[in-house]
Amino acid sequence: MNRALRQLIVPGTAVAIIVMLVLLAPVLPLADVRGMDIPHRFAPPSAQHWLGQDEFGRDVLARLIWGGRASLFIAIGSALAAAVIGTTLGLLGGYFRGVVEIVTVRAAEIILCLPPLLLALLVVTILGAGTRPLILALTILYTPNYARVIYAATLQVQGLDFVTAQRAMGTHPIRILWRTILPNVMPPLLVQMSLVIASAMVIESGLSFLGLGVVPPTPSWGLMIRAARSAMELAPLLLVWPSLALAGTILTFNLLCDRLQSVLDPRATTAGGALWLRNPRRRAAPTPRTTTPPDQTQAPLLEIRDLAIAVNAGRQPMDLVHNVSISVQPGETVALVGESGSGKTLTSLALTGLLPDSLSVTGGTATYMPRDGVPIDLCQLDEQGFRTLRGSEISMVFQDAAAALNPVLRIGYQVAEAIRAHRNPSDFELDTAVIELLRHVGIPDPKARARAYPHELSGGQRQRAMIAVAIANSPRLLIADEPTTALDPTIQAQILQLFRTLKDDTPEMGLIFVTHDLALVSEIADRVTVMYAGEVVEDGPVAQVFAQPRHPYTAALIASVPEGGAERLVAIPGTVPAPNAMPPGCRFAPRCAHARPECDAAPPPVIAPAPERRTRCIRWKEVT
Amino acid sequence: MVRYIAYRSLMALFLVWVVVTIVFLLLHLIPGDPAELLLSQGSIAADPAAVAALRTKMGLNEPLWQQYLSHLAGVLTGDLGASFRDGAPVVGQIAQRLPRTLEVILTAAIIATTLGVPLGTFAAIRAGGKWDSAISLLSSAALSTPVFVVGSVVILIFAQQLRILPAGGFVAISVDPVQHLKLLMLPAGTVALGLWAVITRMSRATVLEVLQRDHVRTARAKGLSHRQILRRHVVRNALIPVLTVLGLEMGTLIGGTVLVEFVFNWPGLSGYLVSAVDARDYPEVVGIVMTISILFVFLNLLVDVVNAALDPRIALARS
Numbered sequence: 001m002n003r004a005l006r007q008l009i010v011p012g013t014a015v016a017i018i019v020m021l022v023l024l025a026p027v028l029p030l031a032d033v034r035g036m037d038i039p040h041r042f043a044p045p046s047a048q049h050w051l052g053q054d055e056f057g058r059d060v061l062a063r064l065i066w067g068g069r070a071s072l073f074i075a076i077g078s079a080l081a082a083a084v085i086g087t088t089l090g091l092l093g094g095y096f097r098g099v100v101e102i103v104t105v106r107a108a109e110i111i112l113c114l115p116p117l118l119l120a121l122l123v124v125t126i127l128g129a130g131t132r133p134l135i136l137a138l139t140i141l142y143t144p145n146y147a148r149v150i151y152a153a154t155l156q157v158q159g160l161d162f163v164t165a166q167r168a169m170g171t172h173p174i175r176i177l178w179r180t181i182l183p184n185v186m187p188p189l190l191v192q193m194s195l196v197i198a199s200a201m202v203i204e205s206g207l208s209f210l211g212l213g214v215v216p217p218t219p220s221w222g223l224m225i226r227a228a229r230s231a232m233e234l235a236p237l238l239l240v241w242p243s244l245a246l247a248g249t250i251l252t253f254n255l256l257c258d259r260l261q262s263v264l265d266p267r268a269t270t271a272g273g274a275l276w277l278r279n280p281r282r283r284a285a286p287t288p289r290t291t292t293p294p295d296q297t298q299a300p301l302l303e304i305r306d307l308a309i310a311v312n313a314g315r316q317p318m319d320l321v322h323n324v325s326i327s328v329q330p331g332e333t334v335a336l337v338g339e340s341g342s343g344k345t346l347t348s349l350a351l352t353g354l355l356p357d358s359l360s361v362t363g364g365t366a367t368y369m370p371r372d373g374v375p376i377d378l379c380q381l382d383e384q385g386f387r388t389l390r391g392s393e394i395s396m397v398f399q400d401a402a403a404a405l406n407p408v409l410r411i412g413y414q415v416a417e418a419i420r421a422h423r424n425p426s427d428f429e430l431d432t433a434v435i436e437l438l439r440h441v442g443i444p445d446p447k448a449r450a451r452a453y454p455h456e457l458s459g460g461q462r463q464r465a466m467i468a469v470a471i472a473n474s475p476r477l478l479i480a481d482e483p484t485t486a487l488d489p490t491i492q493a494q495i496l497q498l499f500r501t502l503k504d505d506t507p508e509m510g511l512i513f514v515t516h517d518l519a520l521v522s523e524i525a526d527r528v529t530v531m532y533a534g535e536v537v538e539d540g541p542v543a544q545v546f547a548q549p550r551h552p553y554t555a556a557l558i559a560s561v562p563e564g565g566a567e568r569l570v571a572i573p574g575t576v577p578a579p580n581a582m583p584p585g586c587r588f589a590p591r592c593a594h595a596r597p598e599c600d601a602a603p604p605p606v607i608a609p610a611p612e613r614r615t616r617c618i619r620w621k622e623v624t
Numbered sequence: 625m626v627r628y629i630a631y632r633s634l635m636a637l638f639l640v641w642v643v644v645t646i647v648f649l650l651l652h653l654i655p656g657d658p659a660e661l662l663l664s665q666g667s668i669a670a671d672p673a674a675v676a677a678l679r680t681k682m683g684l685n686e687p688l689w690q691q692y693l694s695h696l697a698g699v700l701t702g703d704l705g706a707s708f709r710d711g712a713p714v715v716g717q718i719a720q721r722l723p724r725t726l727e728v729i730l731t732a733a734i735i736a737t738t739l740g741v742p743l744g745t746f747a748a749i750r751a752g753g754k755w756d757s758a759i760s761l762l763s764s765a766a767l768s769t770p771v772f773v774v775g776s777v778v779i780l781i782f783a784q785q786l787r788i789l790p791a792g793g794f795v796a797i798s799v800d801p802v803q804h805l806k807l808l809m810l811p812a813g814t815v816a817l818g819l820w821a822v823i824t825r826m827s828r829a830t831v832l833e834v835l836q837r838d839h840v841r842t843a844r845a846k847g848l849s850h851r852q853i854l855r856r857h858v859v860r861n862a863l864i865p866v867l868t869v870l871g872l873e874m875g876t877l878i879g880g881t882v883l884v885e886f887v888f889n890w891p892g893l894s895g896y897l898v899s900a901v902d903a904r905d906y907p908e909v910v911g912i913v914m915t916i917s918i919l920f921v922f923l924n925l926l927v928d929v930v931n932a933a934l935d936p937r938i939a940l941a942r943s
Contacts (some may be wrong), residue, residue: 110642118879118897118916122650125901125909202770206883209772210898222772229776229887236780243773251768258764274835277749277850354841391847398845403838406857408864408935417856418846453936469846 005263011256018249022069031059033066033219042235051241054224055231060238064245067219071246074131074214075200078138079193085139086146087189091177093147094154105151108144116141120203124212134204134213141203142196149192153185187264191257198253205246221246275357276383299369301477301510302328302351307379308363309346309355309534311579317362320579321346321534324364325606326512328477333503333511335525335542337518337557341576343534344514348479351378351512352394353386368394371476392422395475399482401462405454411438411465412450418472437468440505442498460491464498471502478502479512484520492520499524518561522546530554533576533587536606540613550615552592555623586617594619628932636925643917647910648695652688704911709903714911717896722915724794725892728884729877731812733870736819741866744827745859751832759824766821771880775814775887782810792889811888815881819873826869830862837861864935871927875920879913 021028031049037057045052051060086108093105111119123137157163158181166176207213208222216223221242228238309321321343328334336344349355351366366378370393381389398404405414415434419425425433438446441464454462463483470478480499484492500523503511513524521528521542528545530538530553538551549555559570574591583589585600592599596619604618617623660675678684683691698704704714747759783791789809797804834840835858843857882894893912900908932938 110646116876116880117882118913121882121897121901122647122909122913125904126650198768205770206772209770209883210886212898212901225773225776229779232776232780232784236784239776239780243769243777247765247769247773250770251765254764254768274749276844277835277854352845354844387847387849389847390845396842396845398838398842400838404842406839406843406861407937408861409856417843417848417852421847421849421852455937466842469842 007259008256008263011252011259014252015256018068018252019072021065022072025065025069028065030062030065033058033062034217035059042231042238044237052235052237054238055227055235060241063219063224064221064241067221067224067242068245068249070131070214070218070220071201071204071222071249072197074134074138074204075197078135078142078200079196081135081139082142082196083146083189083193086143087150087182087185089143089147090150091154091181091185094151095158095173095177095181101151105147108147111140111144117203117206120207121212124207129207129212130215131218134207138200138203142200145196146189146192149188150185153188154181157181157184187260191260191264194253194257194260198250198257201246201250201253276353299375300327301330301332301369302326302512303367304347304351304364305366306364307347307350307361307366309343309350309359310362312358312360318579319362319534320359321350324531324534324536326529326536326539328510328512330476330508330510331503332527333513333525335521335528336512336514336531337516337521337528338531339516339576341533342531344516344531345481347531348396348481348512348514351477351479352390352396353378353381353383354396368477391418391470391475392473393475394477394479395470395473397463397467397470397478397480397483400486401466402454402459402486404466405462405469407454409453410450411452411454411457415450415465415468415472418469422473433472437472438465441465441468441471442494443468458491459487460494463487463491463495467495467498467502471506474506474509476508477510477512479514481514482516483513485515485517496520496523518557530557533582534579535587535616536614537588537616538614540610544610544613550609550613550620550623551588551617552594552619552623553588556591556593588617594622625932625936628938629929632925632928636921639921640918643921644696644699644914645692647913647917648692652691699914704914705907707908708905709908714907717908718893718911718915721891721893721896724890725878725881725885725894727808728811728815728881728890728892729874731808732815732819732877733874735812735816736823737870739816740820740823741827741859741863744824744829744866745831745854745862747824747828748831748835751828756828759828763821763824766817767825769817770883771814771818772883772887774817775811775884778810778814779887792887794889794891807888807890811881811884811890814884814887815877819870819877822873823866823870826866827862830865831858834858834862860934864931867934868927868931871923871930875923878919878923879916 035058037053039057040053041055041057043049043053043057049059049061051064054060054063089104089108093101119141120134120137123140124133127133127136163176163180166180204213205220205222205225208220209226211223211226213222214220224242225239225246228235228242232239304324304326307321307324308319310317310319324343324347326334326336326347336348338344346355346359350361351368355361361379364379367375368378368389369375370389376385376389378386378389405411412431412434415437416430419430419433434450435446438450443449443461443464449457449461449465454465457465463486467483470480483499484495487495499511499513503509503524511524513520515521525542527540528538528542529536530545530551532553538545538549538554540550545554546558549558553572556570556572560572572591577583577587577590583600585598585602586592586595586604589595589599594617599618604616606614606616607618607620608614609620683694686694702715704718706713707717743759747756750756779791782789790803790807792810793807795803795807839861840853840857843853848856879894879897881890881892882898884890885892885895886898893916897909897912897916900912928938
């Protein structure tokens with residue numbers, strides 16, 4: 001039994017107990033609910049009357065249980081009646097659509113124009129107080145709720161293949177609705193039912209409290225609370241019992257509804273939250289500055305050594321990225337290439353501390369050389385430490401600009417915000433800077449576009465705006481995560497051109513260009529790092545790697561794109577292995593045409609076939 | 625945007641017409657004679673002469689369509705008829721009592737929002753933790769306790785036991801502002817509790833969802849502080865659905881404060897409705913129901929317009 005189902009036990013049992021109690025009321029050894037005992041009015045709890053006696057000396061416990069019987073009878077009765085009518089309307093409306101939908105679901109929805117308690121009051125005005133008018137009023141009230149929910153569920157179900165198949169076979173619609181669709185819309189129906197019972201009890205008790213519902217001397221919780229109010233000074237407990245019973249019962253049904261929902265739709269309850277927001281000082285970070293003496297002239301901008309990223313799964317951490325080493329010189333462009341799942345995006349996110357909550361850096365170093373010349377190990381930084389670097393020293397351009405920009409803020413504001421996060425310019429300076437930035441990234445009419453919202457721009461312009469945000473503070477390292485993937489080929493070329501312009505304008509800026517598209521690499525990058533299954537498999541200057549790949553995976557990648565210069569395109573057989581099922585030896589071996597038994601024996605070491613070249617293949621000499 | 629507002633306003637007007645028609649039909653198409661229904665007490669039959677007189681007075685002898693037109697004309701000119709009980713125009717009573725009801729609802733909405741949005745956000749950030757569970761349990765309990773139970777219990781605690789606030793009643797603010805506010809505290813607080821629960825839950829759910837969106841990661845990548853990210857990129861975006869729910873809830877409350885007004889003896893519109901129902905005063909009931917429904921429709925319109933202002937995509941998508 002899974003966790004969600006176990007959660008159902010408590011409210012489920014409670015509901016069962018409540019229902020049993022009121023069902024068994026006639027056979028339980030309870031005192032007579034109408035048996036008055038005036039001399040003992042307001043008597044405190046005693047052995048005979050466990051909860052005491054009310055203003056007429058009647059037994060409170062008996063009245064409580066019988067009162068629950070009245071409340072539940074009305075609530076469940078109207079919930080069932082409304083369920084039958086509403087479900088029928090919803091099924092018909094959802095199945096036949098068109099005119100039928102208008103006369104069923106849409107017609108029922110008109111009722112929702114009126115506030116619920118008001119509608120109930122109106123019906124009671126017309127029909128008078130009492131149990132039956134109450135059930136009628138509540139039935140009318142809740143029918144549209146069911147109709148709506150079932151309508152939506154029917155729409156979903158009837159698009160499924162098995163319903164289409166039955167239709168095609170000429171099965172009678174009634175039969176399809178009854179035998180196929182109804183069982184499939186049961187889950188939302190159950191949730192709705194528990195919700196309606198709780199809600200109907202609220203309204204029923206409210207009307208009874210006003211004297212417009214259950215008619216005395218029939219006991220009801222609403223009436224008991226009404227009576228207890230006038231005796232509040234004498235016997236405050238008389239108010240407490242029915243209040244507890246009423247609130248407790250409604251709470252039980254509400255809990256049941258919540259739990260039902262989480263059982264039926266587990267996605268809704270997956271705990272999210274944001275670890276990065278919780279404890280700014282999670283680790284008492286030992287000064288992240290490394291001991292290496294600053295060597296300004298030759299030091300790389302970024303030196304990643306043996307980086308490892310793992311899932312913080314319950315049992316043992318599972319490595320997603322493993323032994324990754326990359327270095328970026330000032331002014332250099334490094335392309336990070338690989339299929340999806342190779343770990344290239346995770347590596348780039350780790351450099352700015354933006355990994356999802358479930359992942360974390362578990363090893364290695366990433367030494368970054370900031371403007372002030374004192375190297376920092378990015379793998380040791382906490383959220384607070386990253387904050388000062390993000391946007392000013394290291395910036396990111398994300399893949400899907402439509403999602404990465406805030407839809408409800410103007411473009412100009414989002415760019416200005418990036419500037420203000422690190423500098424404090426005057427309003428005028430800020431405006432000028434924003435417009436200059438937008439112009440710089442090639443947005444036409446930047447003054448007007450600054451006032452536009454993201455959805456008012458084209459895809460290419462959004463990506464340009466995203467780039468403007470990233471370069472707002474002239475970062476020393478720009479990380480672009482698949483910046484052209486979501487764009488049309490012609491726009492792709494324009495954005496790529498923009499990156500080249502940016503590089504020319506800021507010769508000191510390092511660029512990490514993450515992509516799965518090998519064709520882009522030769523156009524923009526100086527060096528290329530090929531990743532496979534969380535590892536770097538090959539690394540070297542672009543021209544050399546393309547001319548003479550030293551890893552079978554690189555060779556296969558080149559052969560699989562038209563721009564690779566291959567005579568015949570060859571797809572790579574198989575897929576990237578799952579992180580929990582990594583081959584013991586070379587991770588590419590199962591898909592490799594050059595694989596030999598020794599490849600599976602042990603993970604291959606990193607070999608340098610030439611200066612500035614690295615490969616993780618023991619048979620690199622045979623790769624062409 | 626202008627087109628969107630125009631479109632939504634037309635929709636609202638249409639809904640108002642629907643409501644006016646429903647109320648009319650409800651009272652005229654039900655089986656039985658409204659005049660007889662109104663005059664009869666329980667099983668005692670009404671005096672036929674009185675019924676006939678009332679039929680003429682209510683115009684029930686005219687054809688249905690004529691009654692309907694004069695009813696519509698009355699609504700359009702703000703004439704909701706005269707009360708059976710005292711003959712005074714219904715509109716006057718409504719104008720006097722409506723502000724009192726709105727005062728309770730608005731105060732409650734302000735209390736509920738200022739407490740609910742931060743608590744819901746806090747719970748979302750700590751999703752799955754101890755604080756989250758505590759807030760969730762508290763809001764479930766608040767949602768499950770009917771408002772008249774809360775009202776009765778707070779009277780028991782604050783008025784009866786602690787004796788720090790009056791149990792109920794009303795004093796006009798022009799007469800005694802301090803006493804007016806004191807009397808407002810308990811009813812507004814009672815309404816606020818349920819509203820607070822709804823807003824807290826809604827804020828938690830939407831903040832959780834917004835936190836997972838890409839633009840929050842962008843905000844972090846800019847190097848913004850947590851407070852800036854939360855305020856501008858999380859809560860601001862999450863507020864849109866929260867405000868929608870608040871608007872809908874307030875709409876429901878305009879007719880739903882019946883119980884609170886009854887419990888605290890607050891002479892608002894809803895209490896007026898109950899006494900009208902009790903007295904079977906037909907013009908009063910119709911007038912109040914109509915006023916509330918129309919307010920309800922216009923509140924929804926207001927919510928839509930505010931949403932469109934907060935999220936520019938809405939106007940684009942729906943117009």
